[in-house]
Structures are given as C-alpha cells and as structure tokens.
Amino acid sequence: MKNVDYWERLIDNPPESYKRWFETEKEYLIKNIKKNSKVLDIGCGNGRIIKIIAPMTNNIVGIDNERKAVNDSKNNLKNYPQIRILLSDSKKLPFEDDSFDFVVCMATLVNFGKYKIEALNEMRRVIKKEGYIIIDVFSDDAFDERIKIYKKFKAPIKQINGTTVIFEDTGISEQFTKEQLIDIFNQAKLRIIEIKKWGIAYLCKLQK
Numbered sequence: 001m002k003n004v005d006y007w008e009r010l011i012d013n014p015p016e017s018y019k020r021w022f023e024t025e026k027e028y029l030i031k032n033i034k035k036n037s038k039v040l041d042i043g044c045g046n047g048r049i050i051k052i053i054a055p056m057t058n059n060i061v062g063i064d065n066e067r068k069a070v071n072d073s074k075n076n077l078k079n080y081p082q083i084r085i086l087l088s089d090s091k092k093l094p095f096e097d098d099s100f101d102f103v104v105c106m107a108t109l110v111n112f113g114k115y116k117i118e119a120l121n122e123m124r125r126v127i128k129k130e131g132y133i134i135i136d137v138f139s140d141d142a143f144d145e146r147i148k149i150y151k152k153f154k155a156p157i158k159q160i161n162g163t164t165v166i167f168e169d170t171g172i173s174e175q176f177t178k179e180q181l182i183d184i185f186n187q188a189k190l191r192i193i194e195i196k197k198w199g200i201a202y203l204c205k206l207q208k
Contacts, residue, residue: 018149034056065089
C-alpha cells in the first residue's frame with residue numbers, strides 16, 4: 001500500500017485527534033490565505049486542502065509526485081476546471097522564481113526525509129518576497145496517535161527509528177520538536193513568522 005493510499009483512507013475515517021488537526025488546518029488557512037492570491041499546494045494528495053482554499057481564490061496549482069494522487073485530485077476537483085494539478089517533484093518545481101503569494105505544504109514535509117531542505121529551498125525560490133509559506137507537521141506529541149493509526153490501517157511499516165517510521169515502499173514519516181523545526185527553517189534561510197502547536201501538529205508560517 002502506497003503512502004497516498006493509506007493517507008486517503010485516513011482522511012475518509014480520521015480519529016478524533018486527526019479531526020481536530022484537520023479542523024485547525026482549515027481555520028488557519030481560511031484566516032491566512034488572502035482573496036484572489038496565487039497559491040501552490042505541495043503534496044496536494046486528493047485535493048482536500050485545495051477544496052478549503054478554492055472559495056478564496058481560483059488561482060491555485062497543486063502538485064504531487066504520486067500519479068494516483070494527481071488523478072484523485074483532478075477527479076475530486078472536477079468542478080474547479082481553472083485549478084491546475086500537476087505531477088511534479090517538490091525538489092525541482094516547474095515554476096519561475098517569485099511566482100506565488102502563498103505556498104502551502106500541509107502534512108507533507110513529514111514525508112520528505114533527507115530532502116526537506118531541498119524542498120524548502122524550492123518553496124523559498126518560488127514564493128514572492130512578501131508572500132508566505134504555510135506548513136504543518138506532526139508534533140512531538142504525535143507518536144502514539146501515529147502508531148495507533150498506522151496499525152489500524154495496516155500501513156506496511158518496515159522499521160521504526162525513534163519516532164521516524166519507514167515504510168516498505170521506502171516512504172518515511174517523521175515528527176518534530178519546535179527546536180528541530182527552527183533549525184530546519186534556519187538551514188533553508190527562511191524567516192519564521194510563527195510556529196504554533198495544536199495537539200499532534202505544529203502549524204508554521206514562514207517568509208523568504
């Protein structure tokens with residue numbers, strides 16, 4: 001089972017901790033995304049985040065590196081023909097510098113493993129000078145809930161190193177402390193506007 005399959009099953013039937021997380025994401029995005037902004041969603045999955053943003057702006061591009069995710073997203077967003085969904089690699093975005101008002105990467109940086117800084121560098125490159133990057137990740141309180149859900153949905157765990165989970169399909173899932181996030185964002189030369197903890201997640205707002 002690919003990571004995208006497991007995640008889509010989770011979205012369809014989330015436990016209470018994840019429901020609260022997803023609701024917080026929704027409230028945060030509605031509060032922060034400005035009307036008619038140009039938005040890039042990295043790791044768009046089945047389009048759940050784009051559906052939240054769509055009432056605020058039609059100028060949205062979603063990317064994912066999984067063909068199934070791209071197809072599912074296009075199907076779920078067929079009522080929004082102006083939204084573009086692309087098969088693309090977050091480490092080499094097919095966009096010019098300073099292209100977007102907002103880049104969002106929700107519950108996806110946790111899967112980037114050793115490529116986190118590369119992906120963040122690309123986000124910094126394509127965001128406008130006055131634009132914002134919005135990211136959320138598993139917090140340091142998430143491990144027990146993560147393991148519970150992986151077992152419930154029979155995610156193919158190959159190995160667990162501390163709080164890092166490696167799956168059979170070479171996928172990875174991590175969680176972070178606030179200090180680790182500060183270090184990662186500093187390495188990517190991003191300016192931290194805020195890092196807020198909400199239960200099992202951190203919500204982060206950044207600028208170049």
